Structure formats: structure tokens, C-alpha cells
Amino acid sequence: MIRPTVPQLFFAATAVAAVIAMPTDALTASSSPSPASVADSPIINSPVAMGTPATAVPIRQVRPSTDEQIARAVRTSPLLGEVQPDSIRVTDIHVSTIDPTVAVARIIPTGGETDPATVLLRHGGNGWTVVELGTAEVGCDKLDNPAVRDELGLICEPS
Incomplete structure (x- = not known):
């Protein structure tokens, strides 16, 4: 079996794409199209037909932003207890620069139910995870570095 070359594959892909993109009336028109419709044809204006090389563009995987990942971790955390995820708003998200x-x-x-x-969240191999949730002294026992606590605005009573 002979394998096609890369330029042959690009030409075939461009030809298929041109047929798919071609307006329906171009496919059903008479066999002698007007010069204007030939010049406007996608196959004539394609990079391969114009003599310029086609470029493959990698598809970028869109991932949720850090804020979206953190909000999802909070809403799915078992530490929410009886509070329903749709009855809270996750705000003021800050990731430590330290x-x-x-x-x-x-x-x-x-x-207003609570x-x-x-x-407090940590990022590990599986993404963001809620480590602690509360109304006072959050992070005081979980974070050893006082600079991180200060940066994130976590208030701890002196021991």
C-alpha cells in the first residue's frame, strides 16, 4: 500500500473542505458557471490553489480559569454540609503569590440561611480542594507560613 504524501493529504483535505463550504446553489448550478462564480469559489481561493502553503493550527484545549476551578471546588466540597451549592456565591478569590x-x-x-x-483551599494533583471552611481563624492551624496567612488576609489570634 502506498501512503499519500503530506501535500497530497493537504490538497485532499482542502478539496473536501471546499465542497463542504460551497453554497448549495454552486453544487446544483449548470456545468458552465459564470467566471465570477468560479473566482469566488472556495476551492479557487484556498491557500493551496493560491500557491501558498496551508498551515495546521493546533486546537487549544479550553480549561476553566483558576477562579472557576476554585468556585467549583467550593461548591462540591463536603465541608459545605447542609448548605446547598446553588445557595452560595463564591467571591474574593485570592491565590497566594508566595x-x-x-x-x-x-x-x-x-x-441568608447561614x-x-x-x-482555605490547596492545589494538589487533582486540582483545588477545600481544606478548611469557617467564620474565624481559618488557616491558622493549616498554614505554617505566617507570610502566606498575612498575604491572604487570614487573621489568627496570637498563641
């Missing part, structure tokens, strides 16, 4: 594996966020209840709280 230790980028640590972040904090605030959760604001939308129905008090606003602070959430």
Missing part, C-alpha cells in the same frame, strides 16, 4: 498552591475565597449565602465564611 505559595501558589494555597488560595482563599469568601462564600456569601444568597438566602453566615458568610472564609474558605
Whole structure:
């Protein structure tokens, strides 16, 4: 079996794409199209037909932003307890610049059923995970570095 060359594959792909992109009336028109319709044909204006090489563009995988990942981690955390994920708003998300594996966020209840709280998260091999959630001294026992606590605005009573 003979394998086609890369230029042959590009030509075939361009020809198929041109037929797919071609307007329906171009496919059903008479066998002698007007010069204007030939010049406007996608196959005539394709990079291969114009003599310029075609370029393959890699598809970029779109990933959720860090804020979206953190908000999802908070909403799916078992530490929410009885609070429904759709009854909170995740706000004020901050990732530490000193230790980028640590972040904090605030959760604001939308129905007033509980008090606003602070959430401490860590980023590991499986993404962001809620480590602690509470209304006071969040992160005081979980973070050893006082500079990270200060940067993230976590207030701890002196021991």
C-alpha cells in the first residue's frame, strides 16, 4: 500500500473542505458557471490553489480559569454540609503569590440561611480542594507560613 504524501493529504483535505463550504446553489448550478462564480469559489481561493502553503493550527484545549476551578471546588466540597451549592456565591478569590498552591475565597449565602465564611483551599494533583471552611481563624492551624496567612488576609489570634 502506498501512503499519500503530506501535500497530497493537504490538497485532499482542502478539496473536501471546499465542497463542504460551497453554497448549495454552486453544487446544483449548470456545468458552465459564470467566471465570477468560479473566482469566488472556495476551492479557487484556498491557500493551496493560491500557491501558498496551508498551515495546521493546533486546537487549544479550553480549561476553566483558576477562579472557576476554585468556585467549583467550593461548591462540591463536603465541608459545605447542609448548605446547598446553588445557595452560595463564591467571591474574593485570592491565590497566594508566595505559595501558589494555597488560595482563599469568601462564600456569601444568597438566602441568608447561614453566615458568610472564609474558605482555605490547596492545589494538589487533582486540582483545588477545600481544606478548611469557617467564620474565624481559618488557616491558622493549616498554614505554617505566617507570610502566606498575612498575604491572604487570614487573621489568627496570637498563641
